[in-house]
Amino acid sequence: MTTSVDERVDTVTLTIKNNVATVVIDRQHVLNAVDATAQARLNGIWEQLEKDPTVRAVVITGAGSRAFSVGADMSASAVDKTGLEYWASLDPHGFGGLSLRTSLDIPVIARVNGYALGGGMEMVLGADIVVAADTAQFGLTEPRVGRLALDGGIHQLVRRIPYTQAMGMLLTGRKAGATEMQSMGLVNEVVPAEELDAAVQRWVDQILACAPTSVRAVKQMVTQTTHLTAKEARGLRLPALMAALDSEDSAEGVRAFQEKRPPVWPGS
Structure with missing residues (x-):
């Protein structure tokens, strides 16, 4: 839309x-x-x-x-x-x-x-x-x-x-x-x-072209963890990260890859 x-x-x-x-x-x-x-x-x-x-x-x-x-x-x-x-x-x-x-x-x-x-x-x-x-x-x-x-x-x-x-x-x-x-x-x-x-x-x-939830997670992970070591940063359960891991975008990405078609991102 x-x-x-x-x-x-x-x-x-x-x-x-x-x-x-x-x-x-x-x-x-x-x-x-x-x-x-x-x-x-x-x-x-x-x-x-x-x-x-x-x-x-x-x-x-x-x-x-x-x-x-x-x-x-x-x-x-x-x-x-x-x-x-x-x-x-x-x-x-x-x-x-x-x-x-x-x-x-x-x-x-x-x-x-x-x-x-x-x-x-x-x-x-x-x-x-x-x-x-x-x-x-x-x-x-x-x-x-x-x-x-x-x-x-x-x-x-x-x-x-x-x-x-x-x-x-x-x-x-x-x-x-x-x-x-x-x-x-x-x-x-x-x-x-x-x-x-x-x-x-x-x-x-x-x-x-990227999954909206993935992009938001990347941005949040970078901006919220620059003061930490890479290992410390990886361990944080940030809201956008958790949302991306449990998102419809994540499932759609796998389906689109398997079906050899461009993904249609739900954005959630």
């Missing part, structure tokens, strides 16, 4: 169609920078999607062709806070409600169409798969304006790419192109800008 929901509130859009949610930050006049209103809206979207069992993949991007997001809106009054005031007010889920979020069991694909700087880069670090236009630029540039990437940037980057590569970016605030970030292991695929949507769709289709 095909369902479609469209909402537009506070310059952030959510579209749900064919089990895929698309989140677009549409503040092109400030290169899709996020202010307090947009931050709250993004948090609300993630909370909504966490409760929607029909959504099997999420794509997040920025409107237009210039920027994914350049992070915090430096023109907004929120940046008038002192460094200590800003640190005390940090969102527990990180920038955009995504960079440190561990409660969203749905795969997130970052469609990086341009600049992903500061908080924008932090949101990329909160994604599971990153597909970028060859013109995209990445960076945690906060030190160049006397700030720090405290919303997940510093702590996530050193966990996602090799230490010296991460420190080379963190200590200089420099920008890096999509191809360089792919060589570091952060970006899955780099394509010409005009091929970006097709590339993202290929990744979405591959996710949708």
Whole structure:
């Protein structure tokens, strides 16, 4: 069954169609920078999607062709806070409600169409798969304006790419192109800008080809066990894992294999 929901509130859009949610930050006049209103809206979207069992993949991007997001809106009054005031007010889920979020069991694909700087880069670090236009630029540039990437940037980057590569970016605030970030292991695929949507769709289709319960279990197992050894992690009876092991999806997968046909996933 095909369902479609469209909402537009506070310059952030959510579209749900064919089990895929698309989140677009549409503040092109400030290169899709996020202010307090947009931050709250993004948090609300993630909370909504966490409760929607029909959504099997999420794509997040920025409107237009210039920027994914350049992070915090430096023109907004929120940046008038002192460094200590800003640190005390940090969102527990990180920038955009995504960079440190561990409660969203749905795969997130970052469609990086341009600049992903500061908080924008932090949101990329909160994604599971990153597909970028060859013109995209990445960076945690906060030190160049006397700030720090405290919303997940510093702590996530050193966990996602090799230490010296991460420190080379963190200590200089420099920008890096999509191809360089792919060589570091952060970006899955780099394509010409005009091929970006097709590339993202290929990744979405591959996710949708898998059992929904299996995908949710994988995501939950990864996000909930990164602090454990592999042996300790294997022993956890996480809710999504137990649901997947006892699911109709599991039975359908075996039947489809035996009958030499594509599976039709019940999603439960």
